[in-house]
């Protein structure tokens with residue numbers, strides 16, 4: 001056996017040496033750097049890491065599923081807050097436009113002229129309905145204000161002006177449009193005074209601002225949770241594969257070669273958690289949508305429960321995948337420096 | 343090829359392990375590194391692999407001063423060496439093929455070239471046809487040959503082996519040494535740490551003996 005091997009070795013000696021020289025050339029290229037070679041190596045490395053990390057997750061289905069479920073719940077929480085905000089905003093928009101505007105006309109305007117004004121206002125495309133309130137109707141209304149209302153009977157003459165009650169169209173979604181309408185109404189010469197209950201609207205807007213702020217804070221906290229959960233998962237994975245990492249380093253692997261599959265593991269965990277979270281959010285809406293539609297019908301409102309749009313869903317999944325990758329990078333960069341082969 | 347000059351290594355708790363070690367291995371030379379247990383054989387090899395840095399002195403590998411090698415360059419330097427370990431250090435959830443292919447994958451070889459090289463080297467160490475087995479399905483001697491195949495598949499100019507025959511019977515040990523001689527034939531430098539005196543005597547190669555932190559040529 002020995003002499004045969006010897007002979008073989010000698011026979012191939014010359015071409016082998018030639019090959020080795022060529023190969024050293026290639027090794028140097030690989031190590032030092034033609035840009036094109038490096039790019040090809042990079043591409044291969046990433047494609048390999050991309051699917052090998054996926055396969056590895058599949059090898060421990062139970063552990064992977066638990067991690068992904070925990071992440072998905074955190075992300076779904078963020079998603080539901082967003083959903084809440086979207087719907088709250090829609091509701092607020094509806095309420096804003098469903099507040100009536102009262103126009104008190106000048107004293108010299110009688111009911112006939114008020115009728116003409118009302119007819120012209122009905123042509124305005126941003127107005128849903130106009131109702132004329134005569135002096136008498138006004139008086140009757142006033143009386144319903146309790147003991148103070150009774151005071152009006154002591155006066156000889158009815159001091160109340162003719163008024164119009166205007167309902168804006170509820171296609172008006174923002175305050176700016178309402179303000180424009182109020183301004184055009186003020187400019188009519190028949191109009192003495194325009195009143196709209198703005199105070200509660202402002203309160204609503206303040207509440208919305210608080211909700212937005214709260215949403216941002218909760219989102220940041222949940223983002224950190226996702227970061228740390230993936231980071232910790234990767235850290236455990238690194239620990240259980242110490243031996244493999246040492247060996248790989250000893251045969252010449254760089255830190256980035258070792259880190260790449262772990263970064264992709266973080267990516268996959270985040271990605272699947274994001275998809276699962278989106279499904280959870282969709283499922284949350286199922287029991288809610290029936291009662292909400294019914295409620296909305298009672299109030300004659302055009303409020304419908306909104307779900308996350310496609311763009312918002314993609315953003316959710318993208319963010320969780322990104323956080324997964326960041327979480328693993330965070331751990332990798334301080335762990336791999338420490339892991340030196342002994 | 344490999345040159346030690348007055349190399350000292352001290353561990354914080356143990357104290358001096360190597361005190362002024364100097365030697366020179368030519369290209370294509372085989373040498374045994376011997377000495378009693380705890381003499382510092384593994385430590386000396388770790389200095390070459392840059393798993394440890396020496397406290398003073400200088401090591402040259404292929405004309406390169408190891409003290410000047412930056413940490414970020416260590417992986418590229420290690421690709422020029424083949425390491426063989428007493429406990430093989432194979433990846434147990436990878437097949438024989440994947441284990442041997444690892445250095446090539448790391449160095450960025452394409453699929454075809456990798457397959458060709460791995461087949462060729464497995465053939466040479468007598469493991470053709472076992473590519474798809476897992477390491478634990480092989481005998482100790484076979485696993486050691488997988489370790490050797492992995493060390494040499496990328497044709498490194500130097501092979502460093504720490505007790506490569508420690509777990510093997512004399513016959514297998516000799517067979518593995520013959521493999522090293524084959525590599526030596528094509529210009530590879532080989533340094534083997536071993537305290538298998540019988541084997542060392544049979545093989546008649548250069549012997550470097552470590553004793554109380556100093557090196558003696560025998």
Ligand SMILES: Nc1ncnc2c1ncn2[C@@H]1O[C@H](COP(=O)(O)OP(=O)(O)OP(=O)(O)O)[C@@H](O)[C@H]1O
Pocket residue numbers: 353354355356359377378379380381382383384385386537
């Ligand atoms: N990481 C370390 N930290 C501290 N002391 C160490 C370390 N590694 C080795 N030593 C000490 O250095 C000395 C030499 O160890 P080394 O492993 O080099 O011996 P060896 O010649 O390889 O022995 P063996 O034949 O048993 O493998 C020992 O006394 C050991 O205790």
Ligand SMILES: [Mg+2]
Pocket residue numbers: 383384385504
């Ligand atoms: Mg040792």
